[in-house]
Amino acid sequence: MSTVTTCYAKMSELPLSAVAPRGWLRSYLEKQRDGLTGHLEAAGFPFDTPGWGAARVDHKDGDGWWPYEQTGYWMDGMIRCGRLLNDAFLIDKAHQSIDFVLANADPDGYLGPKHMKLPVNQNRWAHAVFFRALMAEYSATGNTAVLEALVKHYRSNTSPHNYLREVCNVEELCWAYAQTGEVDLLQQAVKAYTEYNELSPKADTAMANLLAEKVATEHGVTYNEIGKLGAVLYIYTGEQRYLDAAVHGYQKLDRDQMLIDGVCSSTEMLRGKDPLDSHETCDIADYTWSVGYLLMATGEADYADKIERACFNAAPGAVKSDFTALQYFSCPNQVVADAHSNHNLFYRGRQWMSYRPNPGTECCPGEVNRIMPNYVARMWMRDAGNGLVAALYGPSEIRAQVGAAGQEVTITEETTYPFSEEITFTIQADAPVAFALSLRIPGWTTDATVRLNGQALDLPLTPGTFARIERTFQPGDQLTLTLPMALRLSEWPDGGVGVERGPLVYALRIVEDWQVDTEEPRSTPEFPAWNCYPASSWNFALALDEENLVEVEVYTRAFDGDPWSLETAPIALRVPARRVRGWKIRELTNIIAETVQEISPGVWGPFSKLEQGHYLLTPPLPNPEDLPGRLGKRVEWITLVPYGCTHLRITIFPKG
Numbered sequence: 001m002s003t004v005t006t007c008y009a010k011m012s013e014l015p016l017s018a019v020a021p022r023g024w025l026r027s028y029l030e031k032q033r034d035g036l037t038g039h040l041e042a043a044g045f046p047f048d049t050p051g052w053g054a055a056r057v058d059h060k061d062g063d064g065w066w067p068y069e070q071t072g073y074w075m076d077g078m079i080r081c082g083r084l085l086n087d088a089f090l091i092d093k094a095h096q097s098i099d100f101v102l103a104n105a106d107p108d109g110y111l112g113p114k115h116m117k118l119p120v121n122q123n124r125w126a127h128a129v130f131f132r133a134l135m136a137e138y139s140a141t142g143n144t145a146v147l148e149a150l151v152k153h154y155r156s157n158t159s160p161h162n163y164l165r166e167v168c169n170v171e172e173l174c175w176a177y178a179q180t181g182e183v184d185l186l187q188q189a190v191k192a193y194t195e196y197n198e199l200s201p202k203a204d205t206a207m208a209n210l211l212a213e214k215v216a217t218e219h220g221v222t223y224n225e226i227g228k229l230g231a232v233l234y235i236y237t238g239e240q241r242y243l244d245a246a247v248h249g250y251q252k253l254d255r256d257q258m259l260i261d262g263v264c265s266s267t268e269m270l271r272g273k274d275p276l277d278s279h280e281t282c283d284i285a286d287y288t289w290s291v292g293y294l295l296m297a298t299g300e301a302d303y304a305d306k307i308e309r310a311c312f313n314a315a316p317g318a319v320k321s322d323f324t325a326l327q328y329f330s331c332p333n334q335v336v337a338d339a340h341s342n343h344n345l346f347y348r349g350r351q352w353m354s355y356r357p358n359p360g361t362e363c364c365p366g367e368v369n370r371i372m373p374n375y376v377a378r379m380w381m382r383d384a385g386n387g388l389v390a391a392l393y394g395p396s397e398i399r400a401q402v403g404a405a406g407q408e409v410t411i412t413e414e415t416t417y418p419f420s421e422e423i424t425f426t427i428q429a430d431a432p433v434a435f436a437l438s439l440r441i442p443g444w445t446t447d448a449t450v451r452l453n454g455q456a457l458d459l460p461l462t463p464g465t466f467a468r469i470e471r472t473f474q475p476g477d478q479l480t481l482t483l484p485m486a487l488r489l490s491e492w493p494d495g496g497v498g499v500e501r502g503p504l505v506y507a508l509r510i511v512e513d514w515q516v517d518t519e520e521p522r523s524t525p526e527f528p529a530w531n532c533y534p535a536s537s538w539n540f541a542l543a544l545d546e547e548n549l550v551e552v553e554v555y556t557r558a559f560d561g562d563p564w565s566l567e568t569a570p571i572a573l574r575v576p577a578r579r580v581r582g583w584k585i586r587e588l589t590n591i592i593a594e595t596v597q598e599i600s601p602g603v604w605g606p607f608s609k610l611e612q613g614h615y616l617l618t619p620p621l622p623n624p625e626d627l628p629g630r631l632g633k634r635v636e637w638i639t640l641v642p643y644g645c646t647h648l649r650i651t652i653f654p655k656g
Helices: 023-034 036-043 066-085 088-103 125-141 144-155 164-180 183-199 207-211 220-227 229-237 240-256 281-298 301-317 363-367 371-377 546-551
Strands: 011-013 019-021 380-383 388-390 396-402 407-414 422-428 433-441 449-452 465-473 478-482 487-492 496-501 504-508 512-516 530-534 540-542 553-556 571-579 586-595 607-617 636-642
Touching: 011 281, 019 023, 019 066, 019 371, 023 036, 023 066, 023 371, 036 066, 036 088, 036 363, 066 088, 066 125, 066 363, 066 371, 088 125, 088 144, 125 144, 125 164, 144 164, 144 183, 164 183, 164 220, 164 229, 183 229, 207 240, 220 229, 220 240, 220 281, 229 240, 229 281, 240 281, 281 301, 281 363, 281 371, 301 371, 301 433, 301 504, 380 396, 388 396, 388 407, 407 433, 422 433, 433 478, 449 465, 487 546, 496 571
Parallel strands: 388 433
Antiparallel strands: 011 380, 019 396, 380 388, 396 407, 407 422, 422 478, 433 465, 449 478, 487 496, 496 504, 504 636, 512 530, 540 571, 553 571, 571 636, 586 607
């Protein structure tokens, strides 16, 4: 196979084997291993089946693609986590599926369950999900059998990959082209994307609609998975129209659906920015993965800022800190999380906002395993001149061949970021090494500094750019990057206000009363299903504006390696607030649960029905017009902690 490809990306991924997590990042992945990532069978069907590791998965609805989608997510997250940790347990477990698929290819090269060979009802969407696990395995090991099998699969010509989410195979086709240089694979990708646009002109993810100003109402996962494809195609074709469509599509997410925790609302359809709008945990994984392609295609630092915001806020905020339970819908404002607390229109009153191994639907238990391994895998990238780019920050180590001579270098990144402002890079090599090292200067910082061995470097450090340091580095050189984190307020609908500092969003510290849901049949002592209730007051309005931000007190505590816990949060803010009279949990005896539109043909069609029971729901913000008369006279000082440390929270406050 040829290996010469033309690439228009400003930066590209390094092999998965090149980066190793350290510090809190490694601890987080180890918790994944010991929690759901290593033991997702605790979530029940289809994770308690062989999944891709067998010829067929039996289930009550007959053959279908969805069990393979869900287990495919799991395998992708598992193999990446395993390879990043060099953990035999995870690697061996993932290989039960990977090896079975590779060993049971059809004579024509087709991979996967036989009943999904026909390209109908989105069957091949599940392949796009699982094949990312194969891509990860090849990236980590260079095993040519994996690459050859994928190429043969796509050359079997058993699907046009142009129908609904099946078009996501464009990502894998482009990846296979990048590894081999075989032009027919790229031609397949272009053809599939072209036909998708012809067959689906009304879809929000059609290029014409991505470029239009129309507000998107598509299913959130669908929008993120298909919306990125223009950026993927641009990287290998250089066709600007592809990139323009993807860039504008994601600009619209910022405009219309982006929540304070860094992920677009999606329940299950794209919604809005109201304080009660929520997102699927699926979308944390899909949004951050997709925006990574925009980062590579454009080289714009803003996309890396977005990935960090989502991974440092939405991601840990949607899971238990021990990684044994997760939410299906997660919200910036949620003061109750039990089996009947879903306050969103979609299946209102169900368990989808509670923390449990399976909170209602199987996609999110699969997807949650992908988020942080993908973050670690893309922290470091290569630029077009064979230099290195520190795109995303966190404790890590990178080994790569750099510069014109391809000399090996190891860089150790020491930091407790995002909980601290300082990051130190130590460069080791057998001899002096000439290459370019680019450091991201986030858009939220000012007065950043870079010191080399204690001496300040004179170079542009413009917020929202990459600072390029091109020199001959000596073994043992240390670069210290300081990113000052200033407090800032952000405004939200319904008179809401949020508190941010650096890449972190802050939420009210609510004492959490955890109770095992004894009515959940899938609950076990090791992986319980939880109901969680507030055990402290939460009905506060912030007595804070830009003029008195200086009054906010910032507290830090010793960093113990487990920062994403309410009990061990390494940083906290003390802010002035007033209680709001009459702002309390909504208690209902009947509720209307509905879906407002069909998600995909034959799936969760429109319905609306009245259901009776006992429902506790997080209330909306108080009416701004009534708020002044409901405020307590006394100013109290309340504690805010990083959003990702909370399970119950108020993040969007009334302003009083």
